[in-house]
Amino acid sequence: MKMKTAVLHSIRDVRIEERDIPQPQAGHVLVRIQKVGVCASDVHYFTHGRIGPFVVEAPLVLGHESMGVIEAVGEGVKGFAAGDRVTLEPGSPCRTCEYCKSGRYNLCPEMTFMATPPVNGAFTEYLEWPADFAFKVPDSISDDAAALIEPLAVGIWAARRGQVKSGDTVVVVGAGPIGCTTLQAAKAAGATTLIAIDLEDFRLDLARELGATHTINARHQNAQQVIQDLTSRGLPTSHSGADVVFETAGTLRTCQQSMLLARPGGVVVLVGLPPDPMVTLDLVAAAAREVDIRGLFRYANCYPVALALLEQGRINLDRLVTHRFALPQVQEALTFADEFKQQSMKVMVDVTP
Incomplete structure (x- = not known):
């Protein structure tokens, strides 16, 4: 046969x-x-x-x-x-x-x-x-x-690596398929402010439909400034930012930008893979602000969770x-x-x- x-x-x-x-x-x-x-x-x-x-x-x-x-x-x-x-x-x-x-x-x-x-x-x-x-x-x-289920498993593992908890503010840099599954996984984990960044409006529109509370078109807006305004909570600008930032676009610029979007003590999860593995980052600034930088490689034990979330209608x-x-x-x-x-x-x- x-x-x-x-x-x-x-x-x-x-x-x-x-x-x-x-x-x-x-x-x-x-x-x-x-x-x-x-x-x-x-x-x-x-x-x-x-x-x-x-x-x-x-x-x-x-x-x-x-x-x-x-x-x-x-x-x-x-x-x-x-x-x-x-x-x-x-x-x-x-x-x-x-x-x-x-x-x-x-x-x-x-x-x-x-x-x-x-x-x-x-x-x-x-x-x-x-x-x-x-x-x-x-x-x-x-x-x-x-x-x-496979890209959703990546999103679930990213949320686990970021240790997303109830009430968190998260930023997803890149609203492609992995960005949108990560966004939904973060929401399922309890995040309440979900910010998606992309260059294409049609992807941002879909991200909002899937749970983003705010969207930023980085082609026309200063993403760092917008996120500072959304997360300042009366604090100095230097202490604004997201609890967890997920870099899913996989570019040099977005990897560098992600470090600036996390609050002091926040977490950056590197989900995307840039084409050139040698990326210049301001590690001194990240260290001085105690920003945790965490890598991600595929996933483990996420398929049963993904299927349960889908069956419950919590993921689209x-x-x-x-x-x-x-x-x-x-x-x-x-x-x-x-x-x-x-x-x-x-x-x-x-x-x-």
């Missing part, structure tokens, strides 16, 4: 190929993929062939925001049956190292992660994956939302989807996501119509 698979052969060269449908090994499930979201990392591999030390050196299947229906289960798998709708957590750790055993498996040195060279991803009709990283999807959750992922393509159009989908950022939010590939 054969299946269609979209394979990246070189920069901007995706080809549709026929491959054998895999059989599920022990402890794994075979999933008929239905939806796959296009992530910025997919676009980066498509346009640059690498992300930092991860280099595409052989044909690679992209896509890691996925959901589908179980086709078959391997030996020893319990709790799943053919026909179950599932969302797939794309990282599979070793399960035995100190990081895995302490619950921080996102830092596992032996992590296998979809669509990260050399591991193939989900732009394919069938995918075999470990059953313990497949999660049943309640009927109330749409296929689109199920595929987008369906509104993120703005454009659709079919599996044979993966090259067009990646090109569109790269060239039309000003009018697209989340591009979805409908693998199974």
Whole structure:
């Protein structure tokens, strides 16, 4: 039996190929993929062939925001049956190292992660994956939302890293898909003043619909001044700012700006990845104000929480989807996501119509 698979052969060269449908090994499930979201990392591999030390050196299947229906289960798998709708957590750790055993498996040195060279991803009709990283999807959750559990997991992990608490003021720099999932996760964690910053009004409008109490178009407004005015509470300007700032845009300028938006004693969570890892920051100013700078790498143990929040109606992922393509159009989908950022939010590939 054969299946269609979209394979990246070189920069901007995706080809549709026929491959054998895999059989599920022990402890794994075979999933008929239905939806796959296009992530910025997919676009980066498509346009640059690498992300930092991860280099595409052989044909690679992209896509890691996925959901589908179980086709078959391997030996020893319990709790799943053919026909179950599932969302797939794309990282599979070793399960035995100190990081895995302490619950921080996102830092596992032996992590296998979809669509990260050399591991193939989900732009394919069938995918075999470990059953313990497949999660049943309640009927109330749409296929689109199920595929987008992955970016929501990033937002939930960001809120945890920022230790968002009830009544906090948070700033999200960049109102793209990750920015909007982080915004909603912060709201679910108790933040009451939620400020979104972006350069595009259509993204800011969506951020407000999803829970932002204030939006700032940095193309036309001085974001630092606006946030100072919103958070001064009668204090000197030097002591205004947000409790937690999430940098999700991944640019040099926004990384630098984020340090200035946190209040003294506040937290900055670096969610986005700038193209140049060497970023100049005013660490003296951050240290003098005791601003905590925290990194983020993927997530751990967030899928069950994400599904619960969705089932309770506290998160809206369906509104993120703005454009659709079919599996044979993966090259067009990646090109569109790269060239039309000003009018697209989340591009979805409908693998199974």
